[in-house]
Amino acid sequence: MNRRWLLLFVAAGSLLCQDVTFDRILHARDEPQNWLTYSGTVLGQRYSPLAQITPANVKNLELQWVFQARSLEKFEATPLVVDGVLYTVQAPNDVIALDAATGRIFWTYPYNNAKEARACCGNVNRGLAILGDTLYMGTLDAHLIALDAKTGRPLWNVKVANAGENYSITHAPLVVKDKVILGAAGGDIGIRGFIAAFDAATGKEIWRFHTIPGPGEPGHETWKDESWQKGGAAIWNTGSYDAATNLTFWGTGNPQPDWDGRNRPGDNLYSDSVVALDADTGKLKWFYQFTPHDEMDYDSTQVAVLADMEWKGQPRKVMLWANRNGLMYVLDRVTGQFLFGKPFVDVNWMSGFDEKGRPMRVPGKVPTPEGALIKPTVLGGTNWYPPSYSPRTGLFYVSSWENTGTVATEGGRPKGTGNAPMGAATLGTNLKTEEEGYGAVRAFDPKTGERKWEYKMNDITWAGVLTTASDLLFSGGREGYFFALDDRTGQLLWKAALGGQVNSGPMSYSVNGRQYIAVCAGNALFTFALR
Amino acid sequence: MMIGMRLCNLTGAGLLLLAAAALHAQHSYTAADVEDGARLYQANCFGCHGPEGNQVPGVNFSRGQFLSVKSDEDLQSVILKGIPGTPMPAATFPQFMGFPVMAYVRSMSAPGQRTLPDGDAGRGKLVFEGKGECLNCHRVGVRGSRLGPDLSDIGGLRRAVQLERALLETARAPSPEYRSVRVVTKDGKEYKGRLLNLDTFTVEMLDSAERLRSFLKTDLREYSLITNSGMPSYKDKLNTQELADVVSYMASLKGTGTK
Numbered sequence: 001m002n003r004r005w006l007l008l009f010v011a012a013g014s015l016l017c018q019d020v021t022f023d024r025i026l027h028a029r030d031e032p033q034n035w036l037t038y039s040g041t042v043l044g045q046r047y048s049p050l051a052q053i054t055p056a057n058v059k060n061l062e063l064q065w066v067f068q069a070r071s072l073e074k075f076e077a078t079p080l081v082v083d084g085v086l087y088t089v090q091a092p093n094d095v096i097a098l099d100a101a102t103g104r105i106f107w108t109y110p111y112n113n114a115k116e117a118r119a120c121c122g123n124v125n126r127g128l129a130i131l132g133d134t135l136y137m138g139t140l141d142a143h144l145i146a147l148d149a150k151t152g153r154p155l156w157n158v159k160v161a162n163a164g165e166n167y168s169i170t171h172a173p174l175v176v177k178d179k180v181i182l183g184a185a186g187g188d189i190g191i192r193g194f195i196a197a198f199d200a201a202t203g204k205e206i207w208r209f210h211t212i213p214g215p216g217e218p219g220h221e222t223w224k225d226e227s228w229q230k231g232g233a234a235i236w237n238t239g240s241y242d243a244a245t246n247l248t249f250w251g252t253g254n255p256q257p258d259w260d261g262r263n264r265p266g267d268n269l270y271s272d273s274v275v276a277l278d279a280d281t282g283k284l285k286w287f288y289q290f291t292p293h294d295e296m297d298y299d300s301t302q303v304a305v306l307a308d309m310e311w312k313g314q315p316r317k318v319m320l321w322a323n324r325n326g327l328m329y330v331l332d333r334v335t336g337q338f339l340f341g342k343p344f345v346d347v348n349w350m351s352g353f354d355e356k357g358r359p360m361r362v363p364g365k366v367p368t369p370e371g372a373l374i375k376p377t378v379l380g381g382t383n384w385y386p387p388s389y390s391p392r393t394g395l396f397y398v399s400s401w402e403n404t405g406t407v408a409t410e411g412g413r414p415k416g417t418g419n420a421p422m423g424a425a426t427l428g429t430n431l432k433t434e435e436e437g438y439g440a441v442r443a444f445d446p447k448t449g450e451r452k453w454e455y456k457m458n459d460i461t462w463a464g465v466l467t468t469a470s471d472l473l474f475s476g477g478r479e480g481y482f483f484a485l486d487d488r489t490g491q492l493l494w495k496a497a498l499g500g501q502v503n504s505g506p507m508s509y510s511v512n513g514r515q516y517i518a519v520c521a522g523n524a525l526f527t528f529a530l531r
Numbered sequence: 532m533m534i535g536m537r538l539c540n541l542t543g544a545g546l547l548l549l550a551a552a553a554l555h556a557q558h559s560y561t562a563a564d565v566e567d568g569a570r571l572y573q574a575n576c577f578g579c580h581g582p583e584g585n586q587v588p589g590v591n592f593s594r595g596q597f598l599s600v601k602s603d604e605d606l607q608s609v610i611l612k613g614i615p616g617t618p619m620p621a622a623t624f625p626q627f628m629g630f631p632v633m634a635y636v637r638s639m640s641a642p643g644q645r646t647l648p649d650g651d652a653g654r655g656k657l658v659f660e661g662k663g664e665c666l667n668c669h670r671v672g673v674r675g676s677r678l679g680p681d682l683s684d685i686g687g688l689r690r691a692v693q694l695e696r697a698l699l700e701t702a703r704a705p706s707p708e709y710r711s712v713r714v715v716t717k718d719g720k721e722y723k724g725r726l727l728n729l730d731t732f733t734v735e736m737l738d739s740a741e742r743l744r745s746f747l748k749t750d751l752r753e754y755s756l757i758t759n760s761g762m763p764s765y766k767d768k769l770n771t772q773e774l775a776d777v778v779s780y781m782a783s784l785k786g787t788g789t790k
Binding site: 104107 | 673727733735742747
């Protein structure tokens with residue numbers, strides 16, 4: 001290579017490079033060709049403004065390329081796409097940069113987790129964050145790693161928590177301003193949860209909010225004796241951010257032990273809650289606890305969906321939340337005020353809300369050694385997989401489970417959980433009927449909780465939901481189908497059999513004016529576009 | 532591949548029996564073996580033995596000085612099996628990788644000594660970033676170009692004598708990961724950059740604007756690899772002290788990542 005020529009084109013390059021600034025992330029909707037953060041925008045809506053693929057032509061979708069992961073773990077990551085480059089994670093923590101139009105690999109960053117790394121529920125990763133030209137990934141051994149997005153070269157690697165004490169990181173970080181925010185998983189195996197922010201340039205920790213208050217802090221009294229120290233309240237899904245209030249919202253996991261709360265009497269704050277933190281300081285501004293003193297493993301680790309809508313005649317900044325406990329909520333995201341709650345699946349553990357929005361428990365609906373029929377069962381009316389909100393339709397779309405099962409305690413683990421198998425990467429045979437429980441995509445009017453439509457699947461679902469500006473909805477399920485629905489009616493418009501469970505949230509991007517839809521199923525990432 | 536980390540506990544001069552005699556080459560090995568071995572050494576051995584292989588008491592790879600090792604077979608055996616009862620652990624990498632590690636360790640004491648005096652890393656940084664214009668092609672941390680080899684941790688990958696040689700000699704062909712490629716699209720646009728991937732139908736590069744690009748070959752009018760290295764000899768561009776300072780600076784670059 002001629003050196004003079006090299007100098008010239010390097011100099012030119014420095015002028016042309018466009019970094020992903022936080023302003024771009026904050027206004028990600030203005031560049032719909034990209035997908036700059038886990039849910040598309042910091043609002044958590046998983047809504048794409050792209051509209052090239054429509055209800056009329058979606059039947060012409062065809063496979064463009066496939067990325068086969070060298071991993072037998074579930075592929076749960078949502079990719080990022082920045083100016084034609086797609087970044088994803090091959091579980092547990094290998095980062096791959098691909099051409100978003102062809103699927104050809106630019107670079108791979110392999111990561112070997114420390115041998116003590118342990119995840120309670122699968123060696124998975126749900127994605128990355130980006131700021132500038134740096135990618136950020138939390139690892140199974142509880143580190144935060146910064147990578148050069150152009151080359152995959154590691155820039156820094158900091159220890160977030162001790163993997164030897166069962167801390168891990170499985171979700172995509174959230175970038176807010178100059179900080180990378182994430183939390184730790186491991187709530188079922190005895191961690192004390194937290195959310196922490198790190199300087200995006202150096203990895204230096206800026207703040208840490210413990211999701212279980214320590215001695216002397218408000219809420220500590222909701223734990224007995226030393227139960228708070230390993231009480232869970234983990235973080236394993238990405239939070240949202242509201243620039244107007246500078247609040248970042250995170251859902252917390254269940255208290256631990258999961259199904260036996262006798263040694264942790266009390267509400268067990270801030271488990272099964274949404275916490276609203278000042279993004280600069282990590283200070284708690286408000287919280288709402290969905291399931292006080294949970295004994296059904298009702299993690300509240302869903303994505304907080306932020307929307308601005310008219311509420312009883314007044315514009316209001318709200319938060320939509322379909323919870324694993326089977327209830328759909330609308331909260332005022334400025335104050336945390338409970339506005340509304342209603343079951344979105346069959347629920348028998350509560351009978352309504354008191355005036356403060358606290359659920360009223362139904363006596364006897366707790367796990368017992370003999371078993372108790374509790375709806376929904378431990379895997380919930382929904383789970384971690386991300387929902388969607390379309391500002392066009394004003395509807396809230398939720399992957400749901402209607403299931404029945406008896407939750408019984410036996411040696412600290414539930415048994416006889418009925419029709420509630422865990423997700424896997426591969427397909428299996430299915431012998432159950434829909435009467436024994438089924439999966440569905442459901443559309444709700446968030447102002448009333450009214451269900452507008454339902455698309456039923458024979459089997460349950462671990463797939464998230466994407467909506468687009470052409471009134472399309474994409475989702476899938478455990479049966480390995482990936483499909484498109486009319487998001488106003490729920491009518492099936494297109495489907496493809498991908499040969500593996502869809503355990504991820506779909507997303508959309510475009511390259512050179514061509515819209516793509518991407519989803520992970522089994523051990524692979526699939527992309528579709530119009531032929 | 533955790534040898535390096537586990538070796539870090541090795542302390543004290545009297546842990547192992549010292550066999551101070553220099554070990555001479557018994558096998559032939561290629562430059563590629565040494566290159567592979569250098570990477571494995573960096574990942575597994577560097578943490579305790581250091582870049583010059585002289586950080587474990589009684590051992591100095593640069594001088595061919597080992598503990599209870601008398602042949603290449605002995606050396607491979609120690610690399611693969613460790614030394615029971617000492618902090619030297621068995622390798623966790625496949626057996627066939629023992630050979631390149633041995634090759635690299637052996638290369639550390641091969642003939643070819645430094646010719647430059649000792650340098651000053653602080654002054655070397657100024658030369659590196661100024662008169663030497665090294666950042667125009669290389670990157671250190673978050674500064675410089677991504678098109679040439681990233682030198683952020685070169686001090687852990689290369690010994691001072693190797694760095695010195697790289698500065699003084701005219702570079703040969705670049706290693707595969709730093710090959711350059713030039714394409715001209717059918718509409719006449721020219722792109723040059725670092726080759727990242729290549730297959731029957733496509734070419735992937737980091738272009739001169741440091742943008743990741745993929746091209747369908749059917750969209751190209753011209754496509755060629757640039758096989759010569761852009762690395763010049765600095766023998767006549769920097770004086771002896773400047774060269775020595777730059778070597779010292781590069782030897783000090785051990786990366787910023789921590790784990």
